[in-house]
Amino acid sequence: MASATSLKTGSPLGTHSLARYRSEFPIFRDKVYLNTCSLGALGERTRRRLGEFLDLWQARGAAAWYDVWWAALAELRRRYGRLVGATPAEIALAPSISVALSSLAEALDYRRRPKVVVTSLDFPTVAYQWLAKRPRGVEVVVVESPDQVSVPVEAIARALDERTALVATSHVYFTSGAIQDIKAVADAARQCGALTVIDAYQAVGQVPVDVKAAGVDVLMAGGLKWLLGGPGIVFLYVREELAPRLAPAIAGWFGHRNQFAFDPRALELHDDARRFELGTPSLAAVYAQLGGLDYIDEIGVPAIRAVTGALAEDLIARARERGFRPKVAARAADRSAIVMLPAADPAAAVRHLAAAGVIADARPGHVRLSPFFYNVQEDHVTALERLATHAGH
Numbered sequence: 001m002a003s004a005t006s007l008k009t010g011s012p013l014g015t016h017s018l019a020r021y022r023s024e025f026p027i028f029r030d031k032v033y034l035n036t037c038s039l040g041a042l043g044e045r046t047r048r049r050l051g052e053f054l055d056l057w058q059a060r061g062a063a064a065w066y067d068v069w070w071a072a073l074a075e076l077r078r079r080y081g082r083l084v085g086a087t088p089a090e091i092a093l094a095p096s097i098s099v100a101l102s103s104l105a106e107a108l109d110y111r112r113r114p115k116v117v118v119t120s121l122d123f124p125t126v127a128y129q130w131l132a133k134r135p136r137g138v139e140v141v142v143v144e145s146p147d148q149v150s151v152p153v154e155a156i157a158r159a160l161d162e163r164t165a166l167v168a169t170s171h172v173y174f175t176s177g178a179i180q181d182i183k184a185v186a187d188a189a190r191q192c193g194a195l196t197v198i199d200a201y202q203a204v205g206q207v208p209v210d211v212k213a214a215g216v217d218v219l220m221a222g223g224l225k226w227l228l229g230g231p232g233i234v235f236l237y238v239r240e241e242l243a244p245r246l247a248p249a250i251a252g253w254f255g256h257r258n259q260f261a262f263d264p265r266a267l268e269l270h271d272d273a274r275r276f277e278l279g280t281p282s283l284a285a286v287y288a289q290l291g292g293l294d295y296i297d298e299i300g301v302p303a304i305r306a307v308t309g310a311l312a313e314d315l316i317a318r319a320r321e322r323g324f325r326p327k328v329a330a331r332a333a334d335r336s337a338i339v340m341l342p343a344a345d346p347a348a349a350v351r352h353l354a355a356a357g358v359i360a361d362a363r364p365g366h367v368r369l370s371p372f373f374y375n376v377q378e379d380h381v382t383a384l385e386r387l388a389t390h391a392g393h
Contacts, residue, residue, distance in 0.1 A: 077093065083205075107249065108166070113165035118169060171209065177329070206372065352386065
């Protein structure tokens with residue numbers, strides 16, 4: 001984990017080794033953008049990739065499917081897999097985490113193991129998936145956070161037993177930015193025969209993720225946030241040995257092993273993670289994600305983590321100097337680049353920031369700031385000055 005000393009405090013902007021990419025993100029020409037955890041900034045490479053898709057659509061129409069676009073889907077599965085230490089066969093594509101979760105959840109048998117464990121800090125989509133199955137006998141257990149920052153793994157482990165189908169939780173909590181020890185969660189789940197399903201939407205791209213080292217069964221993330229690909233494309237990692245044992249009860253033609261047979265009499269699913277794919281992927285979203293990954297792959301997540309971690313520590317330190325009390329994990333090693341600042345009226349504070357050209361977001365009781373590798377220290381100075389004016393600090 002890099003310290004704030006990796007930032008060049010003597011320069012006008014407090015730059016760092018990755019600040020050279022800033023000019024490729026046009027929003028910084030007239031805005032201070034500190035909201036990557038809601039939506040990654042649009043880069044020029046992403047715009048060019050989208051242009052490629054539109055040019056192909058215009059020039060070739062559906063003929064592009066059979067070579068170029070089919071290859072683009074395979075490329076995306078491969079690059080997603082490489083990002084988290086998985087093989088392409090362990091990666092399925094979906095339009096949203098909700099859809100990916102639905103496909104997985106409809107592949108499980110809850111008769112012997114009806115219990116699903118989540119935490120109070122997870123994004124609600126995770127719990128909603130199984131709360132909707134309560135009429136079918138699924139029991140949802142919510143493990144509470146004692147400090148609203150993180151949830152002790154020991155508390156999750158105590159909620160697991162032989163009736164637990166799975167624990168579904170976050171790698172990085174959207175509510176606090178705290179990084180969870182997903183390996184410890186997976187170890188606890190495995191001891192009682194339960195699966196581990198990880199929502200890594202706020203992790204992949206900003207912190208290193210290795211699904212094999214962590215021992216998780218399922219992990220999801222996508223383009224919207226730290227992978228700079230925009231909305232409409234996510235991936236579902238399913239461990240190679242697990243995928244063939246799960247047959248989703250919702251299906252689409254992309255999950256069919258021989259989809260171009262167009263046979264309505266037989267459903268033969270792929271043997272790998274593609275069995276969880278449903279309808280035709282959005283090619284525009286696929287191309288946008290490939291453009292976003294051009295940045296992530298070129299820089300490398302460890303380098304992004306070093307710089308972004310230092311930026312987060314700088315933001316936290318400056319916020320404390322301004323009289324704010326950031327809600328973050330106690331240890332720097334457990335912090336991601338999501339910084340929560342308590343606010344009496346977060347929505348009003350965010351509007352005040354926006355009027356001054358600072359883009360942030362509001363969550364219950366907090367203003368949420370999230371620097372990424374294209375941010376610099378001066379962004380923090382500007383945002384905190386405006387926020388302090390609104391808060392009366």
